[in-house]
Amino acid sequence: MVVLKRPAQIWEPNDRYHVQNAINWYSTSCLKRTGADLTQATSFGGACKTLTDGTYVQTNAISGVIDYTDQVDVYDGADYNGYTASISATPATGKLYAYDYFTDQEKSLTGVNRPTFITLAPNSITKVRIYVWLEGQDVDNYDFASLGKKISVAFGLTKERFFDEDINYVNPEGAELPTDVQREEHPAYDYEAPANNNNNGGGEPQTP
Numbered sequence: 001m002v003v004l005k006r007p008a009q010i011w012e013p014n015d016r017y018h019v020q021n022a023i024n025w026y027s028t029s030c031l032k033r034t035g036a037d038l039t040q041a042t043s044f045g046g047a048c049k050t051l052t053d054g055t056y057v058q059t060n061a062i063s064g065v066i067d068y069t070d071q072v073d074v075y076d077g078a079d080y081n082g083y084t085a086s087i088s089a090t091p092a093t094g095k096l097y098a099y100d101y102f103t104d105q106e107k108s109l110t111g112v113n114r115p116t117f118i119t120l121a122p123n124s125i126t127k128v129r130i131y132v133w134l135e136g137q138d139v140d141n142y143d144f145a146s147l148g149k150k151i152s153v154a155f156g157l158t159k160e161r162f163f164d165e166d167i168n169y170v171n172p173e174g175a176e177l178p179t180d181v182q183r184e185e186h187p188a189y190d191y192e193a194p195a196n197n198n199n200n201g202g203g204e205p206q207t208p
Contacts, residue, residue, distance in 0.1 A: 009118055010061075015103040018053045018140055025142035026051050030075045033083035038071050048081045051139060059138040061099040063091035070095050080139065130155075 026048070035043030051057065057079040066072050072095050075081040088094020106115050120126045132153055 010099060010101050011107075011117070012059060012101040012103050015101070015105065016054050016056045018051055020053075021144065022140045022142055023051050023053065025144075026075075026139050030081055033073060033076065033081040036071055036085065038073060044081075048075060049079055056103065056105070057139055058098050059101060060087060060096040061091070062095065063088060063097040064095050066095050072096060075139075 027050075030048035031044040032046040032048055033044055037043050058077060060077050070086070072086045073081065073083065076083045076086045076096060077098070078084055078087075086094065087096050087098060091097045091099075102115060102117055109115075118128065
């Protein structure tokens with residue numbers, strides 16, 4: 001995934017879930033990196049950081065064209081092989097960037113605690129372009145992830161609801177505030193990510 005110059009919001013569903021096949025692939029193919037030269041066996045040795053189902057790991061976005069001279073490994077990063085020299089502080093200064101994704105864990109938050117996903121201009125028509133990234137470079141993609149599978153995508157848009165205590169709202173006489181039942185029926189109330197039955201373990205939407 002390339003971080004574009006224009007503002008973009010990236011939602012990473014199932015960010016904590018990793019199927020066993022993805023874990024097996026990662027555990028076999030990832031080696032701890034200790035040196036800069038990718039062509040030298042001495043630059044690698046030992047096991048990478050353990051990948052555990054239920055634990056979020058950072059997906060690094062590609063922030064520029066990667067040449068073989070850049071010495072970038074797909075497992076670079078503190079969450080993987082431990083090598084951070086190729087991870088840039090900003091998208092403009094390197095090849096891999098620890099992009100701040102919007103995750104399912106953040107989706108479960110409500111009111112002022114929930115990070116902004118997108119904003120719409122008032123009194124106007126806003127066009128939103130949506131891309132579904134099927135094959136990313138995150139840890140949950142591996143060579144056999146798409147064998148014999150189908151693609152199924154469903155999404156919807158909702159407006160976040162604020163409750164009175166979120167903004168210290170003072171109830172004017174006669175106003176009706178949401179009841180406890182209405183709060184519980186709100187889609188974001190006590191949200192839990194769905195069971196990981198139809199995808200390859202998290203990260204970007206993939207070929208399930």
